[in-house]
Amino acid sequence: MTAKSSSLVLRNDFENANSAYWERKQNDPINLLLGEDDGLFHHHFGIGNFDPAILQLKGQEREDGILAEMHRLESAEVDVLLDALGPLDQHARVLDAGSGRGGTAFMLHERFGCQVDGVAYAQYQVNFANQLAKRRQASDRVTFRYGNMVANPCPDAYYHRVITNETTMYVDLDEAFAEFRRVLVPGGRYVLATWCSNDAVNTALDEVEEINEHYICRIHPRSRYFKALADHGFAPRQVLDLTQAAIPYFEVRSASRFATGVERPYLSAYRSDRMNYLIIAADRLP
Template sequence: MADRDTTVLGRHDSAQRGYWESKKSDDINLRLGGGDDLYHHHYGIGDYDHAILDAPPERREELILRELHTMENRETEIILDALGGLPSHSRVMDAGSGRGGTSFMIAERFGCRVDGVNYCGHHIDFAERIARRRGWADRVRFHFANMAHTPFPDQSFDAIVSNETTMCVDIDEVFGEFARLLRPGGRYVAVTWCRNDAVDPRSPASRKIDAHYRCAMHPRSAYFTALAAHGLVPFHVARHTEAAIPYWELREQSSLRTGVEAPFLEGYRERSIDYLVIAAERR
């Protein structure tokens, strides 16, 4: 069992942690990851095979779920690509690791050590079981901690990733922690949905999403201000807002829809919400 000393959580929002602790039977994550043991807590990008919507009723749902999961894995691959040619002796931190999907994909591609950090105890237990089943428990480990207040020494990591988790934390605080943890020249890669404050500082769509997930979506400009403040220099920024729309269109057709699909689609279509990939290096 993972250590449950809640003192490591620091100032993390207890309402956000409570949201995830309560979701022990989460169909969206559990049903999509069952085929390959890659359980994600983020969303997908790219298009899907539209012919599946015309499949017979007894096959349609299975095909939709398979496509949604393919889109989730495709999203994680843009993080892997942004990490570049990471040597196998590298050490990577997955900040907000959930049930381990991103961590395992990093370990599989690069053969490196990965430390997942998460404040949800049953997610850690779940991910540790998969690591043992894969025979990876020695190099993919999961820690009960707030990613803004980790137990690791300075300059412990060659790379850090956050996959749709920064809307759950104070980004100035967490980027300060990432800068402490990265060696000079180390790489940070984030995928995030954020408010496009060039269009609307806090649109109705973003408010509905915040209420659904008990989070606080950040303005796009705040990311770059916080990165600069902590010596994290962006070298790659890409907007995948259009590519994020098909996932939500397809999920709206599935039995897994929860009602948050409509505000995501509204926000992306009107561009009041952006879906970004940001890669930066520590000075």
């Protein structure tokens, strides 16, 4: 599979702005410091409870404890996502759509031994992740390319699984799910983790607008996910509402000196159930 030119990958103003945002984030401590020990650099949030004792620590020890807990919760989120993939062997092929610096892809390969192809439209992230693959001696099985997740240069029915870890807010769901159906084998599975607005509660949210502006993204309503999955031939087999489990991550992140301020709208929206955090596993129908 060969990379496309930038003009083909970035097709509109939204994609150009989003790609530029991630290209600029080359020295972001909230991501880079967390992966120093195990070489797993995530671009998503975490789930589960943190150890409150770390907040009683002082100085650098306190900050180190906060970052370590954040990283643990981020990796715990990947574990739940991978559980939803179901059984895989080393011959399986998996697409990580919106792969960032590769944290999810490496954990996926280490668990199953399968081939993982990551795709992202920030060239910096692709280069970073490919260098990591070499250092982890996994470049023959885990590769990353510059491209757009909604237009993959692979044959139909090529992948056994597709995974998106908090990246669907950067795409049109109909376009993305149609593409994921195309690249999946019949009976293959698509697993996603996402934050979404809970349109059963409210459709106009200040928090959504604030988060969209911060990350240059477009948060979708919860109902849109299920409609788009059904419209494109996916049958959900597992839906995990992890909204309450997502709250502690932002609580501990708020205590870090690297907090960005976006923690507040997430906490407000999750605590009021106006936004949800979901993991959905859906099978591609024949």
